Amino acid sequence: MGIWGSKVDIKDEVNKNKRAVSKAIREVDREIQKLEQEEAKLMRELRIAVEKGYTESAKIFSRDVLKLRKQMEKLSLARSQLMGAELRLTSVKSQLQVNSAISDLNSIMGRVNDSTEISRIQGILKNVARESDKMDVKGEIINDSIDVAMGNESQPEEEEALVNKIYMEVCESVRQGKEKELAKANAKTPDINNLLSYSSNKDNFGDEGSGISIKERIKKLGEDR
Incomplete structure (x- = not known):
């Protein structure tokens, strides 16, 4: 029941929540894109610091890169949860359409003097109604998905290992880049x-x-x- 005892249209509620979920997915996508751009900028600064031998600065940049990647992982998980909610709402909408079709069929069958068939259809209707009640089509599915995504913080030791991993990967990339440049220079120099x-x-x-x-x-x- 809605405000002042008015009946709430379940289909309208499903559509409204589906639109809210779709909007949240778009917002998450935009945020992920911003973080990806920021990560690319930090990686360029990190590479410059490594090339110039600024170890402390390079470690700081590595830590910032790790933080950004963690945020992107959380947002990606939230996006997956939202996509699941969107599919769930689509399923509910389809189920409501089936429910409506079965209701029409039940009305027709009510005029048929076949108690067995009527009983079977009524059983189907009850099952559909029961399943629909189990479906959560409220807005809190968005908040729940975000809450789940924001859990599981890493330990300090694990975080330090990940920072060093990023730093060493960039160091290796810089080393390989210098080797390639040297090889090109040698190729241009006559023997x-x-x-x-x-x-x-x-x-x-x-x-x-x-x-x-x-x-x-x-x-x-x-x-x-």
């Missing part, structure tokens, strides 16, 4: 042995058509002086 070999071969040939090697010409120039 000195190849240059000497090329120069030696060129000296043996000398100038085209002269028949005198470069070394011999240098020696000759020295003697002339």
Whole structure:
């Protein structure tokens, strides 16, 4: 019953709660997106700190990254709970539609002089009504899902291990990046042995058509002086 004894339309209540859940899901998605952007920014700052050897600053950034990731995990869990609630409300709505269809069928069958069939349909109606009563279509399902998601805080030792893990992962990434840059630089630098070999071969040939090697010409120039 609603205010002043008015009858509450269950379908309207289901639709209203379904809209509330859908809105909450969108809000959670927006918050997760903001946290992802903030995490990307922190990771860039963390990488710069590691590259410059600022260990203390890097550890602080690692701790901030961990906090953001925990918040995102909680929001993701809350989102899963909300998605489950949304599916549940959709199921309730479908069940109410079936209930309405069965009620219409029961009205028709009431005119049929077959007590067995009428009894069977009435039993179905009672089961549907009983199941509908079990369904919680109230707004507190949103709060409950958030409360569940916000539990399970990690211990200090575990948190410190996770901070170090993030820090070491970035250190390893920086190390690999430097190795790649060094490999590229080496690939662009000519091999000195190849240059000497090329120069030696060129000296043996000398100038085209002269028949005198470069070394011999240098020696000759020295003697002339």
